[in-house]
Amino acid sequence: MKFIMQEQGFSTETEFGSLQISGNEKYGFRPYQLLVSSIAVCSGGVLRKVLEKKRIEVRDITVDADVTRNNEGAQEIQKVHLHFVINAPNANDEQIKKSLEVTRKNCSMVQSVQESIHITESFELV
Template sequence: MKITLTGTPDFHFEAKSPDNGYAFSIGASKSIGGDESGFRPMQVLLASLGGCSGIDVVNILKKSRVEFDALEVEVEGDRTKDAVPAPFTKVRFVFRVRGKNVDKAKVEKAVSLSVEKYCSAIASLDPKIQIETVSEVVN
């Protein structure tokens, strides 16, 4: 797996995958001279965690024959204050499954399997980072 980033002196980067050609922008906050012209790196990390676990949850629910309309994943991270680097200390996930007659126990099981066993992005985090999850079903 490989990603190439091309940057400019104003802290704007384009991240691109040579495998499939997809690209997205990464930028810095105004506090260090950036123009916020893209996701900040720690936002990309949260999005990656949510995307990885979300894909797992969808896959597990489909294999469990759970019919649903949509999955929304909210990911929020707490960081070390006034430190450099400022890593995450806690990451909270809210998995919100939309659909009629969705079995919440199956959603909770899918979330648990993803977070504890299958998600490579979460497995790549420092084990000291606390992971919290909430599972919701919305009709």
């Protein structure tokens, strides 16, 4: 990826389109938002695939990410708690627990940051 400096941040072109990145939300996505989004969406996507491989019908998954940042210094992300709200009529709690374990092991974004960001998960079936 190539990032080009703009007046208020950086931009890059992807196959999907242009991505604007800035420390100021008025001009683009903030870097921490992109990092948290990567963790949450990777986890949600892998969870969906795991459930589908188990032949569990998935109607919807919502992921809420609760982020804890260090209030001092660089305000780095310290913790991310992912809460999955899953609409899967034929699933039970045990299946979801086991599927989340597999998800954690197979999500490249979680694996990339696991040594520096504490990531936890919870879920509810609806």
